[in-house]
Amino acid sequence: MQPGVGFTPFDDPAYQFEPWWPGVRALAWVDGGRLIRLRAQGLADALTTFGELTDELPERLMDDGVVLDGWLLTLDEGGWLDVDLLRRRLAGGLHAGRPAFVASDLLWCGGQPWARRPFAARRARLEAVLLDGDRCVVSHALRGEGTLLAEALARFGLEALSARRLDARYRSGAAGDAWLRIPIKPAPIVERPRLSLIQRLPFDENGD
Amino acid sequence: MARSMWRGAIQFGLVTIPVKLYLATETGGIGFNLLHASCLNRIQMKVYCPHHDEVIPRSETVRGYEWSKGKYVVVSEEDIDSVPLKTMRAIEIEMFVNVDRDNAGTQFVKAAYYLEPEQIGAKAFYLLKSVLAEQGKSAICKIVLKDREQLASLNPYSNSMLLTTLHWPDEVRSMEELNLPEDQIEIKPSEKKMAEQLVASMTGDFSADEYHDDYRQALMAVIERKVAGEKPEPAQRTEATNITNLMAALEASVAAARSDRRAAKDETKAEEPTKIAAPRQRRRKTA
Numbered sequence: 001m002q003p004g005v006g007f008t009p010f011d012d013p014a015y016q017f018e019p020w021w022p023g024v025r026a027l028a029w030v031d032g033g034r035l036i037r038l039r040a041q042g043l044a045d046a047l048t049t050f051g052e053l054t055d056e057l058p059e060r061l062m063d064d065g066v067v068l069d070g071w072l073l074t075l076d077e078g079g080w081l082d083v084d085l086l087r088r089r090l091a092g093g094l095h096a097g098r099p100a101f102v103a104s105d106l107l108w109c110g111g112q113p114w115a116r117r118p119f120a121a122r123r124a125r126l127e128a129v130l131l132d133g134d135r136c137v138v139s140h141a142l143r144g145e146g147t148l149l150a151e152a153l154a155r156f157g158l159e160a161l162s163a164r165r166l167d168a169r170y171r172s173g174a175a176g177d178a179w180l181r182i183p184i185k186p187a188p189i190v191e192r193p194r195l196s197l198i199q200r201l202p203f204d205e206n207g208d
Numbered sequence: 209m210a211r212s213m214w215r216g217a218i219q220f221g222l223v224t225i226p227v228k229l230y231l232a233t234e235t236g237g238i239g240f241n242l243l244h245a246s247c248l249n250r251i252q253m254k255v256y257c258p259h260h261d262e263v264i265p266r267s268e269t270v271r272g273y274e275w276s277k278g279k280y281v282v283v284s285e286e287d288i289d290s291v292p293l294k295t296m297r298a299i300e301i302e303m304f305v306n307v308d309r310d311n312a313g314t315q316f317v318k319a320a321y322y323l324e325p326e327q328i329g330a331k332a333f334y335l336l337k338s339v340l341a342e343q344g345k346s347a348i349c350k351i352v353l354k355d356r357e358q359l360a361s362l363n364p365y366s367n368s369m370l371l372t373t374l375h376w377p378d379e380v381r382s383m384e385e386l387n388l389p390e391d392q393i394e395i396k397p398s399e400k401k402m403a404e405q406l407v408a409s410m411t412g413d414f415s416a417d418e419y420h421d422d423y424r425q426a427l428m429a430v431i432e433r434k435v436a437g438e439k440p441e442p443a444q445r446t447e448a449t450n451i452t453n454l455m456a457a458l459e460a461s462v463a464a465a466r467s468d469r470r471a472a473k474d475e476t477k478a479e480e481p482t483k484i485a486a487p488r489q490r491r492r493k494t495a
Contacts, residue, residue: 019458079453100451134450140458148469152461 001069001105001175006182009150009161016123017149018141020160020181021102022083023073024090028101030058030066040072040090049089050099053135057101060133065111068130069170070103070139101136104162107170115170119178122170150184160184212324214353218336218362220301225333226326227299232370233320238427299362299371301349304340307363314346314361316375323362323369337364 009017026046029037035054040046047054050072074086074097085097106126107115114122123141130138142149143166150161161182168178212228219225242251254263272280305314325333340347340363347362351371358373 073451075451075454079450081454098450100454102451132452132455134452137451137455140455140462142462148465149462151469152458152465155465156458156461 001171001179002173003162003179003181004174004176006161006163006180009146009182009184010163011144011146011148012163013144014167015146015163015165016119016141016143017146018104018139018162018164019149019153019156019158020162021071021073021139022081022158023071023086023102026070026072026101027107028053028057028066028068028070028103030061030068031064033058033064038072043090046072046090049092049094050101051094052099053101056133056135060131060136061129062131063110063129065108066106066129067108068101068103068126069105069107070101073100073102074098075100099135102139103130103136104139105164105170118167118169119164120166123164123166146182150182154184154186158184159186213321214351216297216299216351217329218299218301218323218333218349220347223332223336225329225336227329227333228324228326229371230322230324231319232322238424238431297352299349299351299360301347301362303348304345305348307344307346314348314372314374316380318358318373318375321371321373322365323371333369337369340364340369 024040024043024046026038026040028035029039035047035057038045038047038050038053072086074082074089076082076085076097082097088096089099103126105119106122106129107113109125109129114125127138130136132138146161146163153161161184163180163182165178168175171178212230214229215226216229217224217226243249244251255266255269256262257264271283273283274280323333336347339345349360349362349371351358351360351373353373359376360371360373363370363372
C-alpha cells in the first residue's frame with residue numbers, strides 16, 4: 001500500500017491519525033514463533049541488520065502466522081529518534097543506535113489474511129495481539145483529531161502525519177484517500193528582524 | 209610486603225643511615241589488554257621503521273636526543289653510565305626547611321616511597337625522624353632513581369619516613385598565562401565571615417578510608433558479571449530510554465496540546481484572539 005498525498009492536517013471522524021515515523025517502512029513476517037522475514041522498503045531483507053528484533057517481536061506477539069506493517073526506527077542513547085543512526089545501521093553498522101519496530105497495520109493474523117477487512121478491525125486486532133515491549137510497540141494513534149495530533153507532532157519535531165480511513169481495506173499499490181501522508185508545518189518560530197549584512201565584496205579580476 | 213625497589217643510605221654531614229625504599233602508592237585503574245575483536249587474541253605492538261619499511265626487533269633500537277629539528281645525537285648506555293653522579297646510592301640531604309605551605313616547589317610531587325631502616329641504622333633513622341617531627345622540618349634531598357637524579361623531600365610519616373620525589377623547577381609550568389585577578393577582588397567583612405562559617409561547619413578530620421573510587425568499583429562489578437557469564441545489559445539505561453518511553457512522551461505531548469487548546473478556547477471567549485496567539489506560542493517553545 002502506497003500513501004496518497006495530503007495537503008494539510010484535518011479533523012475527520014472517519015480517519016485515524018498517527019505520526020509519520022521518521023524511519024523505514026517495513027513488513028514483518030512471523031511464522032512458527034519466529035521472525036522469518038523483515039522486508040524494508042527499497043532494501044533487501046533487514047533481518048540481519050535489525051537482529052535485536054528477531055527475539056523480541058515473536059515474544060511480544062500473542063498469535064502466529066502474522067504479517068505486520070510498520071516502521072523500523074533507531075533511537076539514540078537518550079531514547080530519541082535518530083535518522084543518521086538508522087542510515088548507519090542500514091549501511092551495515094550493526095551496533096548503530098537501538099533499533100525499534102513500530103507497528104501500524106496488520107495484514108495477516110493467525111495464518112488468515114486480514115487485508116480485506118476494514119482498517120478499524122485490523123487496528124483493533126493489532127492492538128490485541130502485539131504487546132508493547134522495549135523494542136516493539138503499536139504506534140500511538142488518535143481517531144478523528146488530525147489537527148490536534150499535528151500540533152503535538154510539531155512540538156515533537158516530526159514532519160508529517162499519517163491518516164488512514166477506518167473503513168478502508170488494505171490495498172496493494174496506491175492507496176488513494178484510504179491512506180494519506182500529510183506534511184506538518186513546523187511549530188511557529190517567533191519572527192526576528194533580520195539584518196542584511198551580506199554585502200558583495202569587490203572582486204578584483206587582475207589581482208590574486 | 210613487596211620487594212624493596214631501592215637500597216642505599218641517607219647521607220648528611222658525616223652521618224650515613226642505610227635504608228630500603230618501597231613504593232608507597234599504586235595506580236588504582238583497572239588494567240585492560242588490547243585484543244583483536246574477531247579472534248580475541250592479544251595483539252602485539254611491533255616496532256616499525258618507516259625508512260626501511262619493516263618491523264625491527266627492539267634490540268636494534270638506540271636512544272636519540274633531538275638537539276635540533278630532525279637532527280639526533282645517539283646516546284648509548286655507556287654515555288649514560290659515564291655521567292658522574294654523587295648521588296648514585298644515596299639519599300643526599302641538601303638542607304632542611306620548615307614545613308610550610310609556602311615552601312615553593314615542594315607541592316609538585318611525583319611519587320611517594322616508604323623508607324625502611326636497615327637494622328644497623330635504625331637508631332640514627334629514628335633520631336632523624338624525631339628531630340624532623342619536633343622541629344616541624346622537612347629534609348630536601350637528591351636521589352638517583354631509574355637513571356635519573358630526582359629532587360625529593362623527606363618527612364616523618366607514621367612509624368617511618370616518607371620520601372616524596374618532586375618535580376625540578378624547570379618541569380613546573382609557569383602560571384603567567386592564567387587569569388588570576390586576586391588583588392582586584394574586594395571582599396567585604398560580612399562575606400568573609402560567611403565563608404569562614406561555611407568552612408568551620410565543614411571542618412573535620414580527613415580520613416582517606418572514607419573515600420572510594422566509585423567508578424572503579426562499578427566497572428569491576430560489570431567485569432565480574434561478564435566473567436560469571438551474565439549478559440552485560442545496562443538495565444537501568446534501556447528501561448529509561450526505549451521506544452515505549454518515546455510513545456509515552458508522544459502521548460504527553462498530545463495531552464498538552466489538548467489542554468492548551470481547551471485553555472485557548474476559554475480565553476477566546478473573553479479576549480481578542482489575535483492578542484493571545486503570540487505569547488502562547490512563545491511559552492510553548494520554552495516548555
